[in-house]
Amino acid sequence: MKHRLLALAAVFALAGCGSAAEKGPSSAAPAKLTVWIMDGSATKELLAGFEKEYEAAHAGVDLDIQIQAWDGIGERVTAALASTDAPDVIEVGNTQVAQYSASGGVLDLTGKVADLQGQDWLPGLAEPGRVDGRQYGIPWYAANRVVVYNKDLWAAAGLDEPPRTREEWIEVTRKLNKGGDQGIYLTGQTWYALAGFVWDEGGDLAVREASGKWRGALDTPQALAGMAFYKELQALGKGPKDADEANPPQHEVFAQGKVAQIIAVPGIAARVLEVEPDMKDKIGYFTIPGKTADKPGAVFTGGSDLIIPAASKHHEEAYQVVKALAGEAFQTRLAQTMQFVPNRTSLAKVLSGDEGTAAMAAGAANGRATPNTPNWAAVEATGVIKQYMTAVLTGGDPLTEARKASQVITETLNSGS
Numbered sequence: 001m002k003h004r005l006l007a008l009a010a011v012f013a014l015a016g017c018g019s020a021a022e023k024g025p026s027s028a029a030p031a032k033l034t035v036w037i038m039d040g041s042a043t044k045e046l047l048a049g050f051e052k053e054y055e056a057a058h059a060g061v062d063l064d065i066q067i068q069a070w071d072g073i074g075e076r077v078t079a080a081l082a083s084t085d086a087p088d089v090i091e092v093g094n095t096q097v098a099q100y101s102a103s104g105g106v107l108d109l110t111g112k113v114a115d116l117q118g119q120d121w122l123p124g125l126a127e128p129g130r131v132d133g134r135q136y137g138i139p140w141y142a143a144n145r146v147v148v149y150n151k152d153l154w155a156a157a158g159l160d161e162p163p164r165t166r167e168e169w170i171e172v173t174r175k176l177n178k179g180g181d182q183g184i185y186l187t188g189q190t191w192y193a194l195a196g197f198v199w200d201e202g203g204d205l206a207v208r209e210a211s212g213k214w215r216g217a218l219d220t221p222q223a224l225a226g227m228a229f230y231k232e233l234q235a236l237g238k239g240p241k242d243a244d245e246a247n248p249p250q251h252e253v254f255a256q257g258k259v260a261q262i263i264a265v266p267g268i269a270a271r272v273l274e275v276e277p278d279m280k281d282k283i284g285y286f287t288i289p290g291k292t293a294d295k296p297g298a299v300f301t302g303g304s305d306l307i308i309p310a311a312s313k314h315h316e317e318a319y320q321v322v323k324a325l326a327g328e329a330f331q332t333r334l335a336q337t338m339q340f341v342p343n344r345t346s347l348a349k350v351l352s353g354d355e356g357t358a359a360m361a362a363g364a365a366n367g368r369a370t371p372n373t374p375n376w377a378a379v380e381a382t383g384v385i386k387q388y389m390t391a392v393l394t395g396g397d398p399l400t401e402a403r404k405a406s407q408v409i410t411e412t413l414n415s416g417s
Contacts, residue, residue, distance in 0.1 A: 031314045032062040034087040081105030086309035088318035094128040097137035099374040107308040110135045120344040124301025124367025137305030139343035144299040146359040153260040162286035164293040173236045176260035185259040186234045188241030188393045189386035192300040198226030199298035206371040216409030219402035241393040266356030285359040301367030375413045384408040
């Protein structure tokens with residue numbers, strides 16, 4: 001997921017200069033700090049500006065910001081955490097924190113949460129960085145899905161306002177689903193969207209029991225209700241029931257002009273315009289509706305956290321860099337330059353000038369994360385949730401299929417424990 005979201009960063013990369021370094025205590029001794037930032041997370045100009053201003057504000061600190069490629073990053077981070085010469089700050093995917101912290105090589109920053117105004121963090125970013133009640137990952141930025149719609153098709157159906165609730169969303173989609181048009185293009189295996197509907201119902205994909213063991217939870221009444229809504233919505237289009245949103249790429253389907261809605265990150269618009277430039281000015285966005293009008297629908301929050309390796313030789317200096325990168329000044333510049341959601345709910349307003357990112361920021365307030373366990377990546381690798389969804393959408397009994405999937409999730413999450 002992290003790879004999919006950050007691949008869009010290249011589309012959003014606007015040339016910008018950084019005005020972000022927050023003043024903090026100067027280092028008592030000269031310290032060269034190595035900071036790993038992932039490719040696509042910020043423009044070179046933005047990082048260069050931050051580095052220059054930070055060094056000017058912190059005597060004795062020499063920042064060395066190194067851009068890292070996503071390919072093979074897991075192995076490189078794991079090796080760095082186990083070494084005696086680790087970088088001082090590393091950007092990691094928010095769902096990777098549990099995996100890395102399990103090695104014991106990540107510094108516990110629980111005592112710094114108040115200083116970093118952690119009460120204002122986006123839940124979907126803060127939760128993955130917190131493992132067993134301890135904060136290892138500091139939220140940096142987020143991205144999440146919204147509803148991307150075709151303004152021409154909405155106008156033709158006499159619609160001019162987005163739905164405020166899931167019930168209204170179904171009604172609107174039925175009106176859009178006429179003639180040769182699809183009210184929505186939703187494939188059968190878009191499981192991140194399913195996760196949001198499950199969370200809206202009060203359920204989860206898996207839960208941790210008092211014993212410390214994990215249990216798959218797709219067979220709970222709440223999760224089944226989320227799947228029932230997914231099935232109702234998916235039926236209002238012609239999306240394949242046995243594929244995910246990449247097969248075929250949904251931006252290519254949307255670009256044909258016959259689909260009224262898709263669920264995606266706002267940056268997909270750029271890919272749509274690569275296929276069909278005439279779609280310019282025809283693309284709109286709104287936050288995924290919730291069960292009630294007073295709260296947006298739950299969404300999976302993808303994004304990045306910052307960690308400090310325990311092997312860093314400059315813990316306090318590294319923390320000051322993290323504080324500046326996670327602080328209001330740089331968060332504002334990062335959001336405006338890269339069109340990402342900042343790490344704090346109070347900063348959502350900085351994206352108000354752009355329809356897509358404003359919708360994304362509003363949804364991020366109800367952001368969630370996948371179960372916080374190092375073994376969750378293994379669950380994704382099995383494809384069990386996608387297989388479950390296809391089974392239900394093609395006529396399988398929901399409870400029976402959910403029980404089978406939950407059993408696989410339970411066994412996978414508890415393997416090796």
